[in-house]
Amino acid sequence: MTPGKKLQGLVAATVTPMTPDGQINLSVIRQYVDYLVGEQNVKNVFLNGTTGEGLSLNIQERKQLAEEWIHQGKDKLDHVIIHVGALSLPESQELARHAAAIGASGIAVIAPFFFRPANKDELTAFLQKIASEAPEVPFYYYHIPSLTGVKIRVEELLDGIKEQIPTFQGVKFSDTDLLDLAQCINKNEREQFAFLYGVDEQLLSALAIGANGAVGSTYNYLGRKTNLMLQAFAKPDLALARKYQFLTGEFLNFVIKLGFGVAQTKAVMTFVSGIPMGPPRLPLVDASEEFIIKAKAKLDSIIWPDGD
Ligand SMILES: CC(=O)N[C@H](C=O)[C@@H](O)[C@H](O)[C@H](O)CO
Numbered sequence: 190m191t192p193g194k195k196l197q198g199l200v201a202a203t204v205t206p207m208t209p210d211g212q213i214n215l216s217v218i219r220q221y222v223d224y225l226v227g228e229q230n231v232k233n234v235f236l237n238g239t240t241g242e243g244l245s246l247n248i249q250e251r252k253q254l255a256e257e258w259i260h261q262g263k264d265k266l267d268h269v270i271i272h273v274g275a276l277s278l279p280e281s282q283e284l285a286r287h288a289a290a291i292g293a294s295g296i297a298v299i300a301p302f303f304f305r306p307a308n309k310d311e312l313t314a315f316l317q318k319i320a321s322e323a324p325e326v327p328f329y330y331y332h333i334p335s336l337t338g339v340k341i342r343v344e345e346l347l348d349g350i351k352e353q354i355p356t357f358q359g360v361k362f363s364d365t366d367l368l369d370l371a372q373c374i375n376k377n378e379r380e381q382f383a384f385l386y387g388v389d390e391q392l393l394s395a396l397a398i399g400a401n402g403a404v405g406s407t408y409n410y411l412g413r414k415t416n417l418m419l420q421a422f423a424k425p426d427l428a429l430a431r432k433y434q435f436l437t438g439e440f441l442n443f444v445i446k447l448g449f450g451v452a453q454t455k456a457v458m459t460f461v462s463g464i465p466m467g468p469p470r471l472p473l474v475d476a477s478e479e480f481i482i483k484a485k486a487k488l489d490s491i492i493w494p495d496g497d
């Protein structure tokens with residue numbers, strides 16, 4: 190890993206490989222790292238989040254996965270961000286200490302989603318108790334209101350957060366409210382926070398407003414294409430950037446209509462990479478054979494600007 194390098198560009202929200210009988214499958218992580226770096230040009234990962242079914246794993250599994258990724262990612266990955274959020278504060282604190290001990294480049298936490306914080310102060314207090322267990326590790330808030338139901342606006346949360354959480358480093362912003370994101374960016378220029386966008390189908394809009402990069406599930410298998418979009422945006426060649434966003438959007442629009450979630454992401458990643466990611470864990474159920482055939486045909490039919 191490259192310490193101190195500001196997090197930007199693409200971060201793959203990794204799936205958790207599982208065996209057919211539902212155990213975590215650590216044996217393919219090495220191959221997974223090499224695939225992301227070599228085939229997708231993605232050198233940052235976000236573990237045990239939504240896509241990684243982090244909240245469906247036990248503490249032991251989460252630790253084992255984190256250890257394996259850090260181990261296999263050594264000298265290959267730039268950043269390994271570990272999601273350590275949990276409903277139980279002591280469990281989350283334990284995971285934060287563990288992440289620090291094994292050398293994670295950052296930790297992230299979602300808002301607790303059973304008993305929910307009613308306001309910014311309650312949420313900050315919860316996050317602070319976790320962040321302070323890893324006082325040397327950059328801390329990211331993972332905002333995903335569609336899943337947590339915690340709709341506290343990030344722009345409000347960030348107001349004065351550095352005083353409460355000195356390690357605060359940025360936000361993984363998985364919401365479509367681009368006004369909130371824009372206000373976050375506009376009001377925190379001095380803070381050097383990283384704003385990583387998490388709705389892959391509209392990343393280009395977030396880049397236009399000033400996002401530093403993105404964390405998402407599709408960068409597992411569309412990382413190379415999305416990197417070309419980032420390059421086109423930086424040039425700037427907006428027409429080309431849009432073309433990439435339209436095409437990744439065309440795929441996502443198609444699969445979303447068929448029913449698209451973590452199970453389907455695992456299936457797509459399996460057929461694209463050739464690495465067996467296995468089934469998801471209940472309550473998620475495996476993608477259907479019909480989904481796989483249709484999704485594969487759709488992906489194969491897309492003609493990208495780079496001719497691939
Ligand atoms: C709800 C969810 O899982 N969001 C992911 C990350 O935040 C995204 O990467 C989506 O999977 C992606 O944007 C496709 O809809």
Ligand SMILES: CC(=O)C(=O)O
Pocket residue numbers: 202203235237238239240241361387404405406
């Ligand atoms: C997309 C994302 O960041 C996650 O799966 O947690």
